[in-house]
Amino acid sequence: MSPSPSSSADSARPAAATSPAGGPDAGPGPASLTDREPHVPAERLVAEMVPPPRFDAVRFDTYVPDPAQPSQSEAVEMLRSFAAGLGGGKGTGSERKRWFRRRPAQPRPSGPRGVYLDGGYGVGKTHLLASLWHATDAPAGQKAFGTFVELTNLVGALGFQQTVRTLGGHRLLCIDEFELDDPGDTVLVSSLLGRLVDEGVALAATSNTLPGKLGEGRFAAADFLREIQGLSAHFRALRIDGEDYRHRGLPAAPAPLAEDAVVRAAHRTPDASLDGFDALLGHLSRVHPSRYGALVDGLGAVCLTGVGPVPDQSTALRLVVLADRLYDRELPVLASGAPFDALFTPEMLEGGYRKKYFRAISRLTALARDGERLASA
Template structure:
């Protein structure tokens, strides 16, 4: 059993563009294995619209010929598709399916990683690199930070004018569902000049994790988790760190390297957990959780319940949507961890 808090992961700026493919959890997402909930017609419609969007993309030329002799070609502006909905309705599955079905130059990246990539590479270099694409899929577009929103909106405005089609997802807060499509309204307002290029597609339905997994949980002790994990045959694939030690390690590492921190692991154990009161620490842990979720690496947390992991002030902050998603994902990762340490 190892400590990832003690791992030496040097910053490698060239690694940033290695992230432009779907993470392992979404390797097998296809339109054929997206099964709409029959009680929500919008899910069937979303499957139809997203598949047609990609089919059209593969047939549509990127450039429009100007002039009778065809001597001058100008980029044809790209199109945008925004998937709006609550947690766990299959938005990322559909986004991954679009990427898998796309046959032209393409990339898949989360909003947070895209912000980090631009920060690492620089704005103009990122524009040039992403303009080589024909299709860009952005998961979990976030409006929490005005600076990040402006940065990415400007970036997308540049590349969409160069003919890049964009599809992105975001979450409507559970308490806002049915109230004027809160997230979609915010998205269109914040991207301003880009809004005319985007079609909004709303996907209704419950969070599938709410029926398959349980956020209400009795905490296991750290000692119990370590004892359970000690029975796993490959101890080099198991990490065990205190929550404080892990959070401290995350402060020393650029977020684009969090995936490298998790390489080779089959289970992450977090011991001696207490309520996280610091917003900055909470946001780093959310990013770490997202990377673990995307790569299918279970996280088991000892000594506190998921409901007690983040303080009330954090959960009511402007980033509450991000923390809500993290708790939904942590509930799934915890249950997947139970199956890893005690396989059926």
């Protein structure tokens, strides 16, 4: 399980850089992520279990299925029915029979207690998961939305029993980017979701891996087969096919910018940050991934110089989490150096975490398009 974040007050210290000209009247320069040391109290982790800013306004009606992929339309209708069963939407009489009534902790109800959206990166799984959260007719305090990493961090901050008490009164728990990277997470999440199901909590999750295949290629998953099978039993899997909507019909990814262009854009863009890529990777190793969202709080753009291939898998996985938080917050990225599709080595892109790396490339490329518009403004 990941280490728990600090419970001290939230803080971040932006750097006071000078302008490229270095003149006394240039005013404060861009912030530096490497000067920020955020601390996230446990109560903030709970309060922020809602869809991120990028998905504030998404709904089932704003999802645009690909006509060539019928599984996308089928998933929308299935999730509408699921939401109606939880009290969201108008639904039919049979749909409104409530799929998941509150029940005593024992005996555990049989059969799947949730839905699991499986599909490649960029088919709109997070859009649909957030739409389900919005469509469920329950106060924010009775439904929760977070990534898998955020869920395990919550357990680290609150403790297992307090997490069960905190989430056990919820009607719905949505888990985005569901992945098992180590045996500790497998046992932890299996136990947690089992307890929440006993409490009557409905589950919904997204992943690039079928529930029965979680952990495959990353650790000795066969040794934890019982826990993995237990996780799989909680969900009805919905396969969503299709190509990455972020790049459907769009031109190729923008080429990296010249370093001086990145620096100039950082100094003229309100609330931008400016960092060397290697220094940022080193800083990420000293900041817990649960704090990466707080690390970029208040920024308007992220500017990076000297982007290049990441040196090892641990660094690569930290960069994936940062890319997710940047994408959630719709932060344009301006970068010099290597293109984003050269971040990860061929060995990484063929290994057990390849789907995470392709997702990061896809999301950073989309943010780089936004950054290109800033650079040319």
